[in-house]
Structure formats: C-alpha cells, structure tokens
Amino acid sequence: MREVAIIGAGMAKWGELWEKSLRDIFVESALLAIDDAGVDKIDSMYIGCMSSGLFVGQEHLASLLTDYLGLGPVPATRVESACASGGAAVRAGFIEVASGISDIVLVGGIEKMLDVSGDGATFALATAADQEYEVFNGVTFPGLYAMMAVAHMEKYGTTRKQLAHVAVKNHHNGSMNPLSQFPQKITIEDVISSVMVADPLRILDCSPITDGAAALILCPVELAKKICKKPVIKIIGSGHSTDTIALHSREILCELGSTQRAAEKAYKMANKKPEDIQLAEVHDCFTIAEICVIEALGFVEKGKGGKATEDGLTALGGKIPVNTSGGLKSKGHPVGATGVAQVVEIAKQLRGEAGKRQVQNARVGLTQNMGGSGGSSLVHIMEVL
Amino acid sequence: MSSPRNWREMPQRYRLEAAKCKVCGKIFFPPRLICSACQAREFEKIKLSREGKLITYTVIRVGPSQFVDQVPYAIGIVELKEGVKVLTQITDCELDKLSTGIKVKLEFRKIQEDGAAGIICYGYKCVPA
Ligand SMILES: [Zn+2]
Numbered sequence: 001m002r003e004v005a006i007i008g009a010g011m012a013k014w015g016e017l018w019e020k021s022l023r024d025i026f027v028e029s030a031l032l033a034i035d036d037a038g039v040d041k042i043d044s045m046y047i048g049c050m051s052s053g054l055f056v057g058q059e060h061l062a063s064l065l066t067d068y069l070g071l072g073p074v075p076a077t078r079v080e081s082a083c084a085s086g087g088a089a090v091r092a093g094f095i096e097v098a099s100g101i102s103d104i105v106l107v108g109g110i111e112k113m114l115d116v117s118g119d120g121a122t123f124a125l126a127t128a129a130d131q132e133y134e135v136f137n138g139v140t141f142p143g144l145y146a147m148m149a150v151a152h153m154e155k156y157g158t159t160r161k162q163l164a165h166v167a168v169k170n171h172h173n174g175s176m177n178p179l180s181q182f183p184q185k186i187t188i189e190d191v192i193s194s195v196m197v198a199d200p201l202r203i204l205d206c207s208p209i210t211d212g213a214a215a216l217i218l219c220p221v222e223l224a225k226k227i228c229k230k231p232v233i234k235i236i237g238s239g240h241s242t243d244t245i246a247l248h249s250r251e252i253l254c255e256l257g258s259t260q261r262a263a264e265k266a267y268k269m270a271n272k273k274p275e276d277i278q279l280a281e282v283h284d285c286f287t288i289a290e291i292c293v294i295e296a297l298g299f300v301e302k303g304k305g306g307k308a309t310e311d312g313l314t315a316l317g318g319k320i321p322v323n324t325s326g327g328l329k330s331k332g333h334p335v336g337a338t339g340v341a342q343v344v345e346i347a348k349q350l351r352g353e354a355g356k357r358q359v360q361n362a363r364v365g366l367t368q369n370m371g372g373s374g375g376s377s378l379v380h381i382m383e384v385l
Numbered sequence: 386m387s388s389p390r391n392w393r394e395m396p397q398r399y400r401l402e403a404a405k406c407k408v409c410g411k412i413f414f415p416p417r418l419i420c421s422a423c424q425a426r427e428f429e430k431i432k433l434s435r436e437g438k439l440i441t442y443t444v445i446r447v448g449p450s451q452f453v454d455q456v457p458y459a460i461g462i463v464e465l466k467e468g469v470k471v472l473t474q475i476t477d478c479e480l481d482k483l484s485t486g487i488k489v490k491l492e493f494r495k496i497q498e499d500g501a502a503g504i505i506c507y508g509y510k511c512v513p514a
Binding site: 119122123126132134135136138139140142146147148154195196198199200246247248249 | 390394415440441442443444445446447448449450451452455458460461462470471472473474485496497506508510
C-alpha cells in the first residue's frame, strides 16, 4: 500500500446559496483545492453526496460534476452513506491512491439542501433512518437524537446545560471561521430558551440545513514531497464501520458502536492512541452527538462527555480542541460535504493556516463523520510531515 | 405510501409477526433471512406479546408533513417482554407525565394517511398499561 498525502484543500463560503447551482457550488470549492495543490490535472474523482436526487432532482452526479469541472473525462464516482457520504468519499480516494490505481485524486463533497422546502428537506434527511420501522411511525432525526440524549442523561446524569455547552463552544469557534453559515456567538441561556424541537433538544441543539461543498486533492506521499509547496499532510489512519440502521435495534441506545469500531481501526493503522490526538473535527449534528462521539473516540471515559465539555477539555485552548471550524452546528451541515470539510479543517490546522482559531503546534488531527443515528461512521487521522 | 409496500408490511404492523432463530433463539422484528447473531437461516414465525416497558422517549414538536396534524406527539422505544425493542408513538397519555421505565402495551391504531383519497396506514402505538 502506498502512503497517501493531502496536497490541496478547498472550501468556499457555506450558507443559503440561492443564487448558485449545485454544479457551480461544487466547482467553486474544487477549483480552490486544485489551485491550493498547484496541479493542472486529476486522474480520478470521488464525490460524497447524500441525496442530490431528492434535494435537486439530479442523479448521475459524478458525470455532471466532472463535465463542469472541465479537467477532462476522468473516471468519477458518487459515494453515498447518508451524512457520512463525505467521509466515505475520502476513504474511497485514499484507497485508490494507496492501491496505485491513480496518482492524483480529487475528493469532493456537496449538498444543496435549500432548494426544497423545510418539509422536503426533512423528508430527504429522514431517508437516512429506517423508513419502514422508524420513519413510518413519525420519528424525525431530532427525535432519534433526543431519545439518545434521554438515555445518556438517565444513565450518566448528563445535564441539559452540558448539552448547551457543546453548541456554545462550537458557535464560539465558528465565529472565527469566515466560511461559517452561522458565525454568531451564542450563550447557554440562548440555547436553553430556544424553541423546543424534540424534548430535550431545542433548535440551538440542532445543526442547520445548508448549501455547500468542500474538496481535497490526494496523491502519494512520494509525489507530494516533490510537487507540494506547503507542509505535506499524510493520512495515517482510515477506519470505517457500520451499525444497525434502526436506533432501537441497538443494545445500548447512547453509545455509538460504529464510531468506536471505526476509531479502533484508524488508531491501529496510524499506530496512535486517543491521547496522541491534538485536535478533532467530529459529527455534532446535534449537541448530544458530540458528547457520545468524544466518548466513542476514547477522548474521555463513557459517560464523561458532558462533564468534559463543560470543563473546557474540548474548547480551543483545552486538552483536545474539538470542532475548531465551528462544527456542523455553526459552520453548517450540507450533509455530503461535511466529511470532506472536516478533513479540510484539519489540513488547514496542521499547516498552520487556521487564522484566529489556530491550534498551536498541532501535528496530529482526527476527523469523525457519521451517517444517520450512527448507522455508519468514518474516522481519519492525519499527521503533518 | 405505495399500496404494495402497505400490503407487504401488514403482517408486522397488524399482527407483530417476528422470526425466532431456530439455532440460537434470537428474535428479529421484522423477520429477516439470516440470523445476525449465529448466521443460521432457519426461523420459526412467532407473534410478539403486546406488553413492554418504555426505555426512552421524546416529544416531537416539529413533525414531518404526514404528521403535522398530530404535533406535539410522543415517540418512544419500547422493550417488549421477549427482549425485542420497537420504536412507536406513545398515545392516550399526558405528555408531561411520561417517564422511562413505565409499563406500556401496544395497540392497533391508525398511523398515517395519504390525504383524503389516499391509503390509510395502520400499525401499532403504545399506551400506558
Ligand atoms: Zn441465531
């Protein structure tokens, strides 16, 4: 297996991009990655996208986007794993470069979610849950995560305020990210007095609906050392696992088995332990998710995620800053793009290009991207050479 | 809801038909073709009991389009006597008096309908026992 490097990372502003089409949103970020890498050709392309069919009525995305990217008729494949589509695309690109099949691979992620109504978006997102035995009965994604939150609060005594701390921290970080959809700082009071969506989760516990894209350029480390003018970022670990699609089929409702197993694989490949990770971008689709994820990644013991967040362990300046980009919560969550954007943030951080939210002397970072209520998870670990 | 799908799912929704692995005894709802615990492929058809307890729950305040008329409504995960868990609405209850651990039973109820002339879908909802 060849060693794989990230030599380009690109992301344009996320938000309600009414004036831009899906294809232009993708090409804008892809060109930023290509220019960042300084390459003039790519050998192949993977696109993470959850549901362009339901959001904009467009399938056959890989062909469309390759056409508009204008770099020739390269092989291109769309990868779907619900909200983990981006992470799955990163892994597909990693495997293709590692295998020797291609040298320069573009990994993109895209979702255009705001062309449909709120109802339309709820319907499209709900397809990531079990249609026949969850969605049929009227549950929503906030509802599924709310039931995980109730289970976590009962089992470990996690508090309403601790959930709010996740949102406050991530909006604070996002306020320093010019690409964030919602860069506003918020307070604990704002969160716990916002509109109830699914008890105990309120609107400020939920990530927003977003239009956006992100892109990376991958190549073998040997080639990167020759052509890359910036610090070379190496992907040292890649882990992927699945779990039951239905939340109710799991033994323990507040544990993310897929994340734990994906992390174990990534740590093993990278020869790293949780203590070696200096910063992480994780899937905070809801505040409770970040708490369960930092436990599954082994950053804290099971049940201590809420307390650790409240104590500032995961804040900028804390022991392991989590979601320096603002996370899904503040930066936005165009579902297929999220897993790619997480790697963009870690690459910028490890190169020292993260501006006001820079983590000093960061050398090893991790990303965790998750589909549905945890039915799929991808974990990647990156190190700067 | 397409009518083939509605028809196909009736044994589970109306009668709670499940499959019990003939080798290890694990029960699956809905039935499946291979046991995820021991990989055996022979099952016995059983009907689940309608009694269980509430493991976790929430109150949906913002609902999907087929359920907007019903908000706010409670949803929970119920563990049935056989150890099988199902996700279901909790009905005939006071929303602010719900708590985990309460005993519930599953009843046959209307779940959703496709407008005035569309299919009416029935299934199970739980009520405090
Ligand atoms: Zn079995």
